[in-house]
Amino acid sequence: MKRATASASLSVSFTVGLYGIAFGAAGIAAGFSLLQTCLLSLLTFSGASQFAVVGVMGAGGSAISAISTASLLGVRNSLYGLRLAPLLKLKGLKRVVGAQITIDESTGVALGQSDLGEDAMRQGFWLTGIGVYIFWNFFTVVGALGAQAMGDPAAWGLDAAVPAAFLGLVWPRLTNKLERTLALSAMLLALVMTPFVAAGVPIISTALLAVAFGWKARR
């Protein structure tokens, strides 16, 4: 076992896992039960998709718009699997487990170990994936129980902490002018649509903006 890989995996797992507190609290603030909040972390296990489910439902959206928004956010995990498949070559039950922990962080750490060889990459994938799974689920429970104890979400700023967490998720992705323009356009479009269509629809509609921006754009 490579020490550098193990330490990268552990620090990523713990740091990312801590965000689970924000998710657990967001679930309760959006009206999900403790069980429903924890099941999202155990089963959906993809941060942005989970936040989208509680965000859309919390804003009064339908299950369909919550599922569609979360699923669009989950498409990138397919691409990660595609990238990792030739490296991991998983079969049977191992493929099921490996697929479930194919997320931003496990992929990131695995690809980050390429200088250390394929064994280190595989190690990075499993250690980070399992590590994030454990910490993320543990801290989801902590956040959810904490939020339940607090009562009114607004009195504790939870209703602002949730969009702040989204902003924190999207911020590092805004690396060029096209991406920043897209982010601002999506915000405006969603707000302009809000009074006129069912809750949840304004959010999923902005996926069309992403298609329009990505269709012709050259970075």
Add this chain to the structure above:
Amino acid sequence: MSEIWIAVIGASAIAFALKYFGHSVPEKYLNNPRALRINTLIPIALLSALVAVQSFSEKTTLVIDHRITGMAVALIALILKAPFPVVVLGSAAASALTFRIMN
């Protein structure tokens, strides 16, 4: 079954299917550059829209309330390259303070 349960189970089933799919298809089917580019832009659009809607709406009404100070603090914290917990906690503190002053 309640809407929330449908959302939890539906989102989880599709999330897993998407992950499993990636490990199971030949690479050549999905490396179209346009599709890859759109795929990196979709999270930006959806997450930005969520930020806006959760900050400035109540169901289907646009509102400006205590949350705006929380969002201002989050934005400043991000511009100053603060770590994620500082962004979230700072935003919560500012919003909670404003809420308590206003109510």
